[in-house]
Amino acid sequence: MINQPEVIATVAALHEEYETALVSNDVEKLIGFFWDSEHALRFGVAESLYGAKEIDEFRKNRPPVDLRREVFNPTIVSFGDDTAIVTIEFRRSVQGAPRHGRQSQVWRRFDVGWKIVSAHVSLVPPSYMDSASVLVGMPIPPEFREGVRVNLERMSFIARPLLDFPIDDSVEAAPVFVP
Amino acid sequence: MMLTESPIATVIGQAEAIRKRDASAVEITTAALARIENGSDRFNCFTAIQRESALASAAEIDRRLAAGEDPGPLCGVPFASKNLFDLEGIPTLAGSKINAARPPAARDATLVTRLKNAGAISLGALNMDEYAYGFTTENTHYGPTRNPHDPRRVAGGSSGGSAAAVAAGLVPLSLGSDTNGSIRVPAAFCGVFGLKPTYGRLSRAGAYLFCESFDHLGPFARTVKDLALAYDVMQGPDALDPVCTARPAEFCLPQLDRGIDGLRIAIAGGYFERMGTPEVFAAVASAASALAVTRKISLPDIEAARAAAYVITACEGSQLHFADLKTRPQDFDPVVVERFLAGTLTPAAWYLHAQKFRTIFREKIRKVFDEVDVIIAPATPCPAITIGQPTIQLDGVELPSRPNIGVYTQPLSFIGLPIVAAPVFQPGTVPTGIQIIAAPYNEAAALRVAHYLEAAGVSVSHAPERGAS
Numbered sequence: 001m002i003n004q005p006e007v008i009a010t011v012a013a014l015h016e017e018y019e020t021a022l023v024s025n026d027v028e029k030l031i032g033f034f035w036d037s038e039h040a041l042r043f044g045v046a047e048s049l050y051g052a053k054e055i056d057e058f059r060k061n062r063p064p065v066d067l068r069r070e071v072f073n074p075t076i077v078s079f080g081d082d083t084a085i086v087t088i089e090f091r092r093s094v095q096g097a098p099r100h101g102r103q104s105q106v107w108r109r110f111d112v113g114w115k116i117v118s119a120h121v122s123l124v125p126p127s128y129m130d131s132a133s134v135l136v137g138m139p140i141p142p143e144f145r146e147g148v149r150v151n152l153e154r155m156s157f158i159a160r161p162l163l164d165f166p167i168d169d170s171v172e173a174a175p176v177f178v179p
Numbered sequence: 180m181m182l183t184e185s186p187i188a189t190v191i192g193q194a195e196a197i198r199k200r201d202a203s204a205v206e207i208t209t210a211a212l213a214r215i216e217n218g219s220d221r222f223n224c225f226t227a228i229q230r231e232s233a234l235a236s237a238a239e240i241d242r243r244l245a246a247g248e249d250p251g252p253l254c255g256v257p258f259a260s261k262n263l264f265d266l267e268g269i270p271t272l273a274g275s276k277i278n279a280a281r282p283p284a285a286r287d288a289t290l291v292t293r294l295k296n297a298g299a300i301s302l303g304a305l306n307m308d309e310y311a312y313g314f315t316t317e318n319t320h321y322g323p324t325r326n327p328h329d330p331r332r333v334a335g336g337s338s339g340g341s342a343a344a345v346a347a348g349l350v351p352l353s354l355g356s357d358t359n360g361s362i363r364v365p366a367a368f369c370g371v372f373g374l375k376p377t378y379g380r381l382s383r384a385g386a387y388l389f390c391e392s393f394d395h396l397g398p399f400a401r402t403v404k405d406l407a408l409a410y411d412v413m414q415g416p417d418a419l420d421p422v423c424t425a426r427p428a429e430f431c432l433p434q435l436d437r438g439i440d441g442l443r444i445a446i447a448g449g450y451f452e453r454m455g456t457p458e459v460f461a462a463v464a465s466a467a468s469a470l471a472v473t474r475k476i477s478l479p480d481i482e483a484a485r486a487a488a489y490v491i492t493a494c495e496g497s498q499l500h501f502a503d504l505k506t507r508p509q510d511f512d513p514v515v516v517e518r519f520l521a522g523t524l525t526p527a528a529w530y531l532h533a534q535k536f537r538t539i540f541r542e543k544i545r546k547v548f549d550e551v552d553v554i555i556a557p558a559t560p561c562p563a564i565t566i567g568q569p570t571i572q573l574d575g576v577e578l579p580s581r582p583n584i585g586v587y588t589q590p591l592s593f594i595g596l597p598i599v600a601a602p603v604f605q606p607g608t609v610p611t612g613i614q615i616i617a618a619p620y621n622e623a624a625a626l627r628v629a630h631y632l633e634a635a636g637v638s639v640s641h642a643p644e645r646g647a648s
Contacts, residue, residue: 137505138504138505141508144508144516144520147516147520151522152521154579155489155521155522158486160486161483162483162529162536164483165480165483167539171538172538173531173534173537
């Protein structure tokens with residue numbers, strides 16, 4: 001039987017607790033949420049952690065920066081009274097750049113309670129606009145984002161005949177500075 | 180006195196009248212200021228008026244004439260400048276709100292000084308697109324400049340105030356700038372003559388630049404003689420502008436009467452025969468017919484030239500404002516800021532590819548000028564669009580108007596060719612114009628062709644009809 005209301009409510013509350021522990025980097029609590037087993041698994045954005053030991057090590061050494069995130073589109077699907085899958089999307093800032101991410105967790109109820117047995121976090125690759133705006137140190141106000149995106153697209157379209165034009169290595173840009 | 184009242188006074192006519200003491204410089208200046216201040220500027224051309232200094236300069240001209248001195252060929256003639264020219268005592272806005280906080284300019288731009296030294300009277304500053312990044316002069320901070328031939332339409336841009344002030348008869352002479360078409364587009368839309376000289380021919384010192392690789396300054400007038408005279412007095416080297424040529428001046432006014440004898444003239448084919456509306460091709464056809472030209476010439480790689488100009492403009496233009504774009508993007512004109520923000524993200528590979536292509540394109544066009552002296556092309560793809568019109572229909576495709584009004588002008592300023600924008604239209608209709616394009620430093624050839632067309636009645640800067648204005 002899927003999505004029993006009491007199962008969903010329990011897992012939702014636990015997930016909320018997990019989220020709070022995550023953004024406040026409450027390492028002990030975070031370790032406690034994961035299944036204490038060599039079969040536990042966590043694929044982070046950059047790290048592939050196999051077994052509770054590797055997960056614990058990662059938690060203890062993680063620098064507590066850029067942890068705050070805004071969660072949206074949360075979903076929970078439960079199977080029977082002992083298994084659930086929780087997914088979220090989130091926005092967080094990574095070194096000043098706005099990023100869009102996704103996370104899935106498989107939860108399982110044991111005698112000691114609900115634990116995360118497998119998790120995967122990823123970041124959607126940033127657009128050229130977002131990467132370049134960070135590189136040049138110029139944030140784009142939200143109200144201009146769409147217009148800037150359209151203008152970059154237009155420039156890219158207009159530039160095509162230029163970029164298709166072959167230029168020999170021997171050609172120099174026309175100098176205008178006459179010393 | 181007719182001369183002080185007539186809105187169709189010419190530069191040469193007014194200078195002559197003042198020199199002959201038929202009218203005083205003070206009378207002419209007072210009348211011009213009255214026209215601007217008493218509601219005749221309903222097209223929103225002026226953003227600043229130099230009443231006191233203009234009247235003082237006019238009185239000085241009258242004093243010198245009374246003392247038997249020659250104040251110069253522009254003796255007492257009023258003029259005005261796009262508000263990116265430094266005018267002593269006024270902050271140089273360049274169409275922006277941000278620059279309004281700058282201190283007043285300490286001295287005039289070089290070209291303003293040269294016009295004044297020739298006896299002209301500076302009346303003030305004229306409206307433009309913010310930081311010259313536009314072809315319509317729909318400025319959100321200072322309001323749109325309206326087309327004197329039909330106030331529902333734009334004046335063109337970015338030197339819209341300069342073209343409209345001359346078309347409306349507020350001044351017989353104005354100064355503007357042209358990076359991708361900003362003199363030629365408003366000249367065509369407002370039915371006046373404009374000259375974009377060879378890149379580096381006229382000093383840019385004291386002008387607030389937009390894109391240093393292709394910024395040009397030049398005059399607007401209602402007759403070719405006036406245009407040539409203004410150009411002639413502004414020529415000459417200037418140590419203050421690193422781009423300004425050291426070549427000696429070549430005066431054009433004395434050459435106008437040579438006509439078109441010996442000039443090899445062709446019509447631009449290919450690219451310049453596509454994308455336009457019937458009116459603009461009709462203008463080219465009537466010029467061709469008056470010049471008895473049937474030869475057609477295809478300019479190579481125009482699409483790539485237009486693309487390269489677009490990329491370089493986006494990149495250089497936005498770099499100039501980088502500090503403000505980082506810290507106060509909300510203070511820019513909303514119709515401009517997104518293009519500037521996008522411009523800061525232009526890949527360096529594109530920019531350098533575009534700059535190298537400029538070398539190649541210059542060589543190819545130089546070869547074209549081995550075969551012809553003057554090329555005729557349309558100035559804009561359509562007559563003036565209406566204010567607020569977001570798109571134009573070209574060859575059945577709906578395109579955003581602001582970046583596409585310059586399709587015919589942009590590839591040519593890219594390599595700095597001298598071009599006269601000449602009006603071709605019937606009185607009482609919405610103007611259109613043509614480009615008369617010559618080889619580098621051959622402004623005289625383009626002006627001779629313009630003068631010939633003017634004398635033939637094909638290219639005439641008709642005054643707006645009363646109903647329109």
